[in-house]
Amino acid sequence: MSQEYWGGITEKEVEQIVRRVLAARRYVAPEREKPTGYRISAVKTSFFGQGSVKLLGPEVRKLGARRALIVTDGFLAKSGAADRVRAVLEDSGAACEVFDRVQPNPTVQVVNECIARAKETGAELLTAVGGGSAIDTAKAASIVLANGGKVEDYEGVNKSRKPGIPVAVVNTTAGTGSECTTFYIVTDPSRGSKMAMIDPNCTVAVAVNDIDFMLSMPPKLTASTGMDALTHAIEAACASGANPYTDHDAYWAITAVTEYLPRAVRDGKDTEAREMMAYAENIAGMAFSNAGLGMVHAMAHALGGHSNLPHGVCNAVLLPYVLRYNSRDPEIRRRLERVAEAMRLPEKSPGAVIQKTWRMAADLGLPSTLREAAEGKVTPEAFGALADLALRDSCMATNLITPSREEVIQTYENAWNGKL
Numbered sequence: 001m002s003q004e005y006w007g008g009i010t011e012k013e014v015e016q017i018v019r020r021v022l023a024a025r026r027y028v029a030p031e032r033e034k035p036t037g038y039r040i041s042a043v044k045t046s047f048f049g050q051g052s053v054k055l056l057g058p059e060v061r062k063l064g065a066r067r068a069l070i071v072t073d074g075f076l077a078k079s080g081a082a083d084r085v086r087a088v089l090e091d092s093g094a095a096c097e098v099f100d101r102v103q104p105n106p107t108v109q110v111v112n113e114c115i116a117r118a119k120e121t122g123a124e125l126l127t128a129v130g131g132g133s134a135i136d137t138a139k140a141a142s143i144v145l146a147n148g149g150k151v152e153d154y155e156g157v158n159k160s161r162k163p164g165i166p167v168a169v170v171n172t173t174a175g176t177g178s179e180c181t182t183f184y185i186v187t188d189p190s191r192g193s194k195m196a197m198i199d200p201n202c203t204v205a206v207a208v209n210d211i212d213f214m215l216s217m218p219p220k221l222t223a224s225t226g227m228d229a230l231t232h233a234i235e236a237a238c239a240s241g242a243n244p245y246t247d248h249d250a251y252w253a254i255t256a257v258t259e260y261l262p263r264a265v266r267d268g269k270d271t272e273a274r275e276m277m278a279y280a281e282n283i284a285g286m287a288f289s290n291a292g293l294g295m296v297h298a299m300a301h302a303l304g305g306h307s308n309l310p311h312g313v314c315n316a317v318l319l320p321y322v323l324r325y326n327s328r329d330p331e332i333r334r335r336l337e338r339v340a341e342a343m344r345l346p347e348k349s350p351g352a353v354i355q356k357t358w359r360m361a362a363d364l365g366l367p368s369t370l371r372e373a374a375e376g377k378v379t380p381e382a383f384g385a386l387a388d389l390a391l392r393d394s395c396m397a398t399n400l401i402t403p404s405r406e407e408v409i410q411t412y413e414n415a416w417n418g419k420l
């Protein structure tokens with residue numbers, strides 16, 4: 001690679017970041033073509049099925065926590081969701097307090113407020129009730145509570161020394177997979193970007209995917225969070241850390257989301273579709289947590305941190321355009337042919353997958369260009385700065401090919417103009 005200076009970040013710096021991230025993941029050698037082994041991390045106990053929230057009580061008793069802090073947002077605190085979890089925790093003998101100040105795309109400040117509340121209440125267990133934002137707030141707080149320092153200290157891979165304080169999760173979207181992943185994402189407004197933390201020490205103790213907490217999702221939230229799950233599965237299938245274990249999860253999740261997400265968006269009370277999406281988003285989470293993500297998430301983190309657009313919308317709108325860029329690589333093309341098979345497309349080609357993901361987002365009522373999605377929160381003038389951030393994002397390191405700054409800018413521009 002040349003030493004050419006791109007303005008914000010040099011090619012050499014990108015190369016160093018990629019090597020550092022891959023080396024820190026340990027199970028992948030610095031040369032991404034030669035993995036030395038694969039770590040598979042999983043949540044110790046997960047519950048699925050309608051009504052399964054009740055099973056949380058005995059697990060919390062086993063954890064021996066006497067004081068729990070419910071980490072949620074204002075809407076879920078008022079909707080009754082947090083109260084239902086509170087009743088389960090109190091039945092198990094844990095005293096409960098509530099922190100309800102989580103915001104979508106949680107910031108460093110939200111995490112700090114959560115930490116302060118946990119200290120004030122002497123919480124021995126954090127219980128997230130919500131989607132990725134509540135779950136990531138709890139995961140971030142648990143790491144800082146156990147390890148000290150500031151949340152910013154943990155940006156990157158494997159930065160903490162010991163496991164966070166126990167976290168239980170009742171997931172309410174489908175979704176991020178955060179209830180089962182070794183990732184958490186926190187927005188740093190001072191940089192206008194998201195920090196991606198990848199660390200097995202943040203893995204939660206117990207996760208509940210009970211669709212009684214998901215049925216209230218309106219169609220647009222169902223669609224955007226479901227497209228996040230599809231992006232996880234496709235990026236995991238194409239990532240440098242993919243292996244037979246993660247492929248098994250990734251391709252299964254691609255089939256399930258393709259089949260059940262349109263049904264869940266069309267009819268939010270379709271319990272079979274909701275149930276299958278609850279499995280699919282979790283299984284997609286297992287796939288990417290262990291294989292890595294790629295350029296869609298790297299660009300989505302930069303975009304979401306800058307604009308506060310919903311994470312699922314950022315992914316849905318970028319996915320086909322990034323796949324178009326990535327499909328210049330023969331190995332990615334080969335994997336996309338398998339993705340086409342998993343989607344049960346008549347034509348088994350990368351082009352068919354690109355068209356399908358674009359069409360799917362449009363049919364689900366999501367924007368199909370960045371211009372349409374932007375709502376005045378982002379303009380093309382920002383693309384240079386966003387490209388610098390995307391190239392530094394931990395998720396870029398597991399994209400099989402590393403784009404240049406110009407190529408990232410071009411991909412944002414293609415997404416903006418709908419140039420597929």
Ligand SMILES: NC(=O)c1ccc[n+]([C@@H]2O[C@H](COP(=O)([O-])OP(=O)(O)OC[C@H]3O[C@@H](n4cnc5c(N)ncnc54)[C@H](O)[C@@H]3O)[C@@H](O)[C@H]2O)c1
Pocket residue numbers: 073075076103104105106130131132133134136172173174175176177178181182183184185194213214215216217218221225228311312
């Ligand atoms: N840790 C990970 O592995 C991981 C992976 C992907 C994304 N993320 C992060 O997760 C966050 C996004 O999470 P998300 O997409 O789940 O959304 P979210 O948690 O931000 O929730 C979005 C909105 O939906 C509402 N909501 C949640 N559940 C609902 C329900 N059942 N009914 C009605 N409304 C409901 C919330 O109140 C909120 O206003 C982002 O910050 C993203 O970066 C994390």
Ligand SMILES: [Fe+2]
Pocket residue numbers: 176228232297311315
């Ligand atoms: Fe995601």
